[in-house]
Amino acid sequence: MRKLLSAGLEKLRRSEPTVATGTRNARVVAVAAQKGGVGKTTSTVNLACALAGEGQRVLVVDVDAQGHVASALRDAVKPARVSLSEVLLAQKTRDVLEAVVPTAIDELHVTPCDKSLSETEALLATRVGREFILQTALKTARTHYDTILIDCPPNLGNLTLNALVAADHVLIPCDLSILAFEGVADLLGTVQTVNERLRHELRVLGILRTRVDARTRQINDAIGAALHDNYGGMLLDTVIPLNSALAKAQAAGQSVFRFAPKSPGAAAYRSLAHEVRARLAGEVIAAAQP
Numbered sequence: 001m002r003k004l005l006s007a008g009l010e011k012l013r014r015s016e017p018t019v020a021t022g023t024r025n026a027r028v029v030a031v032a033a034q035k036g037g038v039g040k041t042t043s044t045v046n047l048a049c050a051l052a053g054e055g056q057r058v059l060v061v062d063v064d065a066q067g068h069v070a071s072a073l074r075d076a077v078k079p080a081r082v083s084l085s086e087v088l089l090a091q092k093t094r095d096v097l098e099a100v101v102p103t104a105i106d107e108l109h110v111t112p113c114d115k116s117l118s119e120t121e122a123l124l125a126t127r128v129g130r131e132f133i134l135q136t137a138l139k140t141a142r143t144h145y146d147t148i149l150i151d152c153p154p155n156l157g158n159l160t161l162n163a164l165v166a167a168d169h170v171l172i173p174c175d176l177s178i179l180a181f182e183g184v185a186d187l188l189g190t191v192q193t194v195n196e197r198l199r200h201e202l203r204v205l206g207i208l209r210t211r212v213d214a215r216t217r218q219i220n221d222a223i224g225a226a227l228h229d230n231y232g233g234m235l236l237d238t239v240i241p242l243n244s245a246l247a248k249a250q251a252a253g254q255s256v257f258r259f260a261p262k263s264p265g266a267a268a269y270r271s272l273a274h275e276v277r278a279r280l281a282g283e284v285i286a287a288a289q290p
């Protein structure tokens with residue numbers, strides 16, 4: 001009996017995945033917005049590619065069941081052996097690294113499409129410490145990258161909450177529509193709740209104006225002014241224009257830098273990468289809290 005037990009224990013021990021600790025210390029940024037279609041995935045993917053292009057080691061974690069990160073980069077992404085859902089729902093702590101695959105883009109890794117994340121979202125509600133599961137699962141992954149970006153679904157459910165608790169910063173894309181503008185207030189409310197109730201120190205990296213169509217000047221001016229009045233210091237200087245190259249690149253499964261490197265969209269995301277690096281490097285963020 002004793003022999004049987006120790007053989008069983010030994011088997012369990014051997015089946016535990018081992019994930020080696022690295023030497024880096026990633027900054028984790030959740031890209032979140034309550035409204036759908038505001039450019040979360042486009043911003044996540046192209047910011048990640050721009051940072052990787054500058055020599056950073058970057059991981060994109062896709063916590064949206066739509067799996068748009070993998071489709072936006074499908075030219076470069078292979079399926080993983082382990083899904084993110086398996087990592088998040090495991091009884092024992094596992095690391096996101098297990099669900100990561102390299103891409104054809106140097107220094108860029110991603111978690112591929114995981115359609116079962118919608119069921120996972122519901123199952124997380126039954127777990128003890130449910131808000132902290134992704135945070136814990138990123139512990140070793142953080143030591144392998146310079147920046148980790150988390151692409152969130154268009155809601156404030158359990159997976160977005162896990163992303164906010166796992167992140168050091170949140171980047172909030174906002175197209176210049178009234179619904180997206182209202183969504184910013186909701187998200188900032190959630191950030192405050194997370195910080196107060198879960199004793200977290202999530203910081204707002206910035207609000208990013210996206211899909212800005214120069215032809216709709218009146219509405220741009222009105223929403224732009226409201227954003228300035230309410231969230232002045234949080235607004236990023238970089239503005240992402242409405243640019244068909246960004247949509248076409250996503251449809252082609254490529255980053256905008258590969259698909260149309262000279263497009264206004266590529267220039268805007270390059271500029272965003274510089275601004276994000278500067279903000280992550282320090283002082284601007286402190287002045288930009290709610």
Ligand SMILES: Nc1ncnc2c1ncn2[C@@H]1O[C@H](COP(=O)(O)OP(=O)(O)OP(=O)(O)O)[C@@H](O)[C@H]1O
Pocket residue numbers: 035036037038039040041042043064066068152153154210211212240241242243244245246247248250251265
């Ligand atoms: N600046 C832009 N110019 C033109 N098209 C854009 C721009 N940004 C995003 N798009 C297009 O708009 C659509 C929505 O963008 P995206 O998928 O990035 O939004 P999202 O916020 O991630 O959506 P969801 O909430 O469904 O996850 C896509 O077809 C994308 O190609």
Ligand SMILES: [Mg+2]
Pocket residue numbers: 040041042064068151152
């Ligand atoms: Mg998306």
